[in-house]
Amino acid sequence: MQDPYKILGATKTASQDEIKKSYRKLARELHPDLHPDDPKIEDKFKKVSAAYHLLGDAERRKKYDNGEIDADGRDAGPFGRAGASSGTYRSSAGGGRDPFGFGGGNADDIFDEIFGNRGGARGGFNGQRDTRVKGPNISYELSLDLKEALLGTVKRINLASGKQLEVRIPPGSEDGQTLRLKNQGMAGMHGGDAGDALIKLHVHADALFRRDGNDLHCELAISLPEAIVGGSIEVPTIDGKVSMKIPANANSGTTMRLRGKGSPYDRGKKRGDQYVHLTVKLPEKRDEELIEFIEKWSRDHPYSVR
Numbered sequence: 001m002q003d004p005y006k007i008l009g010a011t012k013t014a015s016q017d018e019i020k021k022s023y024r025k026l027a028r029e030l031h032p033d034l035h036p037d038d039p040k041i042e043d044k045f046k047k048v049s050a051a052y053h054l055l056g057d058a059e060r061r062k063k064y065d066n067g068e069i070d071a072d073g074r075d076a077g078p079f080g081r082a083g084a085s086s087g088t089y090r091s092s093a094g095g096g097r098d099p100f101g102f103g104g105g106n107a108d109d110i111f112d113e114i115f116g117n118r119g120g121a122r123g124g125f126n127g128q129r130d131t132r133v134k135g136p137n138i139s140y141e142l143s144l145d146l147k148e149a150l151l152g153t154v155k156r157i158n159l160a161s162g163k164q165l166e167v168r169i170p171p172g173s174e175d176g177q178t179l180r181l182k183n184q185g186m187a188g189m190h191g192g193d194a195g196d197a198l199i200k201l202h203v204h205a206d207a208l209f210r211r212d213g214n215d216l217h218c219e220l221a222i223s224l225p226e227a228i229v230g231g232s233i234e235v236p237t238i239d240g241k242v243s244m245k246i247p248a249n250a251n252s253g254t255t256m257r258l259r260g261k262g263s264p265y266d267r268g269k270k271r272g273d274q275y276v277h278l279t280v281k282l283p284e285k286r287d288e289e290l291i292e293f294i295e296k297w298s299r300d301h302p303y304s305v306r
């Protein structure tokens with residue numbers, strides 16, 4: 001059993017500010033971020049909190065020093081507290097009866113100041129103060145290819161604890177988007193909820209498709225005969241290849257639209273479109289017959305393109 005001064009690492013001559021600084025330092029060191037799922041650390045934090053509840057208030061500290069109350073904050077009776085100069089300390093913070101008979105208190109304010117008031121309802125012990133603390137969030141980054149992001153998929157990630165977490169990627173997910181998985185973060189303290197897992201998505205650039213909002217764009221080469229005569233060709237989409245009709249006399253830069261072949265949105269109820277930008281590609285090898293035909297044809301059918 002320890003003296004509350006020893007628990008806070010402070011001397012009996014310490015000022016109230018020094019007591020406060022000692023508590024702040026220990027509260028930061030015992031944060032669940034650094035010691036997840038560690039019951040020993042949680043118990044130590046309870047003792048530190050209870051010690052500060054006793055010594056952080058100048059009036060109660062004076063009564064304790066004078067032997068008027070014991071380490072549990074109880075009246076020592078007409079004969080005072082035995083061994084008042086050294087004292088004994090038993091922590092009962094974090095549950096059960098209020099060891100000091102007060103609500104609110106400096107520890108609440110300090111704890112809120114350090115951890116951003118994440119500790120649930122305010123008040124005192126024995127129902128007056130809920131000491132539950134929500135666990136801290138954890139962040140992960142997850143890489144996807146474009147098809148996985150657009151159509152949705154399921155990925156597995158390994159947590160620092162060794163636990164595997166299944167992450168369901170919703171259709172239409174975007175680069176930089178963050179998914180929140182509730183209660184999949186670090187464990188809470190004093191019965192508090194676990195934090196959340198924040199999954200930031202990184203969608204790799206695709207070699208074929210370019211995303212623009214809910215629409216997709218792609219470049220597609222067509223042959224000279226296809227450009228002049230037209231016809232049906234196969235076009236890649238994120239769902240697989242589909243047939244698309246090319247109109248006669250199609251030029252490089254002609255854009256065709258495939259309705260409903262873009263990215264899902266509105267929770268998968270709707271989809272954008274895919275735009276196919278045509279590029280006329282000539283034969284790679286020089287064809288003398290084609291050159292002869294074009295030279296003859298161009299003399300009889302001149303036209304301006306600039």
